[in-house]
Amino acid sequence: MAVDYHLEGHVAVITGSTSGIGQALATALAEQGVSVVLNGFGDPAKIEADRAAIQAKAAANARVLYHDADMTKPAEIADLIGFAHKELGRLDILVNNAGIQHVAPVDEFPDEKWDALIAVILSSTFHATKHAVPIMKAQGRGRIVNIASAHGLVASAFKSPYCAAKFGVVGFTKSCAVELARTGITVNAICPGYVKTPLIEMQIGDQAKARGISPERVVEDVILAAQPNKTFVEYQNLAGMLLYLVSDVGSAATGAALSVDGAWTAT
Numbered sequence: 001m002a003v004d005y006h007l008e009g010h011v012a013v014i015t016g017s018t019s020g021i022g023q024a025l026a027t028a029l030a031e032q033g034v035s036v037v038l039n040g041f042g043d044p045a046k047i048e049a050d051r052a053a054i055q056a057k058a059a060a061n062a063r064v065l066y067h068d069a070d071m072t073k074p075a076e077i078a079d080l081i082g083f084a085h086k087e088l089g090r091l092d093i094l095v096n097n098a099g100i101q102h103v104a105p106v107d108e109f110p111d112e113k114w115d116a117l118i119a120v121i122l123s124s125t126f127h128a129t130k131h132a133v134p135i136m137k138a139q140g141r142g143r144i145v146n147i148a149s150a151h152g153l154v155a156s157a158f159k160s161p162y163c164a165a166k167f168g169v170v171g172f173t174k175s176c177a178v179e180l181a182r183t184g185i186t187v188n189a190i191c192p193g194y195v196k197t198p199l200i201e202m203q204i205g206d207q208a209k210a211r212g213i214s215p216e217r218v219v220e221d222v223i224l225a226a227q228p229n230k231t232f233v234e235y236q237n238l239a240g241m242l243l244y245l246v247s248d249v250g251s252a253a254t255g256a257a258l259s260v261d262g263a264w265t266a267t
């Protein structure tokens with residue numbers, strides 16, 4: 001049986017898509033003919049160059065746009081969703097991906113960092129979903145995919161707000177899925193283990209120098225200590241899961257927190 005995702009003509013908003021995972025997922029959708037609205041921070045010239053590069057890879061007349069909403073600001077989030085609907089005429093897919101990290105002991109955690117993590121990761125997922133759902137209900141179909149984390153299912157020390165926010169995203173995902181189960185809208189979370197982003201690649205060299213060990217040992221013993229397959233999650237591992245969830249092939253999957261983590265959360 002040949003699987004065709006049939007996504008040409010669909011419209012997606014992907015929050016936090018000016019780098020890393022969000023940018024890779026935006027590219028994967030555009031290559032399938034999905035028009036995408038990018039979002040996130042960064043140097044305007046680089047954002048425009050990246051947008052144009054994704055546009056060049058887009059299939060079937062898909063358009064690639066950018067909106068600069070700060071995902072900590074509810075009014076700007078409403079504007080982002082409204083912009084996609086107005087400019088592209090519909091909204092089929094919402095990927096809540098924007099995220100930040102800060103690591104510190106709970107009794108020393110700066111108040112403003114707690115507030116920022118909860119706002120960018122958890123509250124933005126609520127606000128974007130709230131504004132996307134009426135459009136998707138009117139269409140009779142929609143796909144919401146929240147990029148959570150293995151840290152939405154199991155904890156690590158010194159990451160209390162990150163874990164609180166990501167566990168919250170998983171709970172929010174399940175509640176929305178139950179509530180919307182008869183509307184044609186599915187809501188799922190993808191829970192990646194460690195993904196090889198540029199930030200992580202830089203850390204490997206730095207840690208190897210600091211610890212006087214090889215880059216391979218840094219990967220196995222330090223960065224991927226919790227990940228039994230000792231292999232980073234690749235962007236395409238997440239893109240494949242996303243295409244499954246947003247296409248008709250994935251219509252029966254809703255309310256799931258899907259691990260892509262090399263058996264981390266199986267331990």
Ligand code: NAD
Nearest residue numbers: 016017018019020021040041070071097098099149194195
């Ligand atoms: P990244 O830092 O490369 O990208 C984060 C994106 O979010 C950027 O586009 C940034 O501009 C945007 N962003 C941050 N604050 C924002 C705000 N206030 N408003 C709008 N945009 C904002 O990170 P990444 O590694 O690609 O992570 C993407 C998502 O995946 C995050 O939710 C992260 O928690 C999750 N995740 C990452 C990993 C990993 O190993 N990298 C593992 C599991 C989950």
